[in-house]
Amino acid sequence: MDTVTQAIQGVPLNHYILLSAVIFTIGVIGVLIRRNAIIIFMSIELMLNAVNLLLTAFSVYHNDASGQVFVFFIMALAAAEVAVGLAIIVMIFRNTSSTDINILNKLKW
Amino acid sequence: MSVSLFYLVAFLSIFFSLMVILTKNPIHSVLYLIVTFFTFTIHYILLNAQFLAIVNFIVYMGAIMVLFLFVLMLLNLDKDSEPMKSNFVKIAGLIAGLCLLITLIGSMKSLNISDPVILKDPDIGLVKNLGKVLFSEFLLPFEISSILLLTAMVGAVLIAKREPKTT
Numbered sequence: 507m508d509t510v511t512q513a514i515q516g517v518p519l520n521h522y523i524l525l526s527a528v529i530f531t532i533g534v535i536g537v538l539i540r541r542n543a544i545i546i547f548m549s550i551e552l553m554l555n556a557v558n559l560l561l562t563a564f565s566v567y568h569n570d571a572s573g574q575v576f577v578f579f580i581m582a583l584a585a586a587e588v589a590v591g592l593a594i595i596v597m598i599f600r601n602t603s604s605t606d607i608n609i610l611n612k613l614k615w
Numbered sequence: 616m617s618v619s620l621f622y623l624v625a626f627l628s629i630f631f632s633l634m635v636i637l638t639k640n641p642i643h644s645v646l647y648l649i650v651t652f653f654t655f656t657i658h659y660i661l662l663n664a665q666f667l668a669i670v671n672f673i674v675y676m677g678a679i680m681v682l683f684l685f686v687l688m689l690l691n692l693d694k695d696s697e698p699m700k701s702n703f704v705k706i707a708g709l710i711a712g713l714c715l716l717i718t719l720i721g722s723m724k725s726l727n728i729s730d731p732v733i734l735k736d737p738d739i740g741l742v743k744n745l746g747k748v749l750f751s752e753f754l755l756p757f758e759i760s761s762i763l764l765l766t767a768m769v770g771a772v773l774i775a776k777r778e779p780k781t782t
Contacts, residue, residue, distance in 0.1 A: 517621045517732055518730065518732070519730055520723065521622075523719075524720065524723070525625045525628070525629070527716060527719040527720060527723070528629055528716065529632050530719075531715055531716040531719070532629070532633055532635075532712075533632075533636075534711075534712045534715055535636060535708055535709060535712035536636030538704075538707075538708030538709075539636070539704065539705045539708040540636060542641060544641055544644075544683065544686065544687060545635075545641060545644055547683075548635055548636075548644055548645070548648050548683070549636060551648065551675075552632050552651065555655050558655070558667075558671075559659075562659060562662055562667060562740075563732060565739070565740075566662050566663070566664070566734055566739065566740070567732050567733075569735045569736055570739075571745055572748065572752070572753075574664055574666070574667055574739070574740055574745055575748055575749050575752075578666075578667070578670060578745070578749070579757075579760055581671070581674050582760045582763070582764060583760070583763065584679065585678060585764070586763055586764055586766075586767030587767070588682055589682065589767050589768065589770075589771040590767050590770050590771050590774065592771075593771040593772075593774040595686065595690075596690070596775050599690050600777075605690065
């Protein structure tokens with residue numbers, strides 16, 4: 507295990523922030539450009555994961571275990587969110603026989 | 616090995632997460648998302664957060680991805696039910712996302728933190744240490760999260776249930 511943990515020594519914290527920012531932005535762009543509700547859900551998962559990675563990196567950087575406990579809570583929350591969200595998508599598909607979010611514009615304006 | 620392993624895995628995670636939002640077929644998107652989560656697991660192992668690596672592997676790659684694939688198979692989406700947005704909306708979304716990225720990077724530059732991440736205490740991410748923190752400092756949030764999971768389960772069953780004909 508020592509050889510694996512040696513690998514991380516020397517990566518600047520900046521690069522972790524950069525990586526998380528890029529993946530978070532990919533998630534935001536995915537939400538903005540796609541119309542399939544399931545792909546939008548996956549983009550939200552990407553954003554959650556980017557935040558998880560950054561929390562872990564900061565937790566190691568500051569030598570504080572609380573960050574990793576937060577990541578654990580976020581994972582529990584993501585599991586709950588995905589279960590409810592996919593149930594909603596199944597219900598939408600049953601009513602409109604499509605997962606296109608442009609059909610769901612009744613609440614627009 | 617050393618530092619370059621991090622950059623290789625980082626490149627892979629960015630590449631596969633781009634593929635998630637760029638592929639047309641939703642099934643391919645889910646498969647790319649699984650690979651992306653696997654690269655995140657490698658990141659956790661590199662940070663010596665072994666508990667999170669295992670939980671990420673089991674919960675995300677196991678439970679959540681199976682749920683996604685299951686729903687995709689259940690919905691039986693055909694090719695023409697996957698419309699893309701117009702080019703104008705795509706370009707506007709891309710510009711908005713890049714503006715967000717530039718803002719994040721700009722604010723990061725002004726922080727001036729470039730110290731390397733050094734593992735001071737190698738035991739920090741192990742199950743023993745995290746369990747002690749979780750069950751002493753964060754006991755109440757832990758119990759509340761169990762209620763959250765229970766409500767999510769009840770809600771999912773209630774929403775996905777077929778409505779009776781009387782309505």
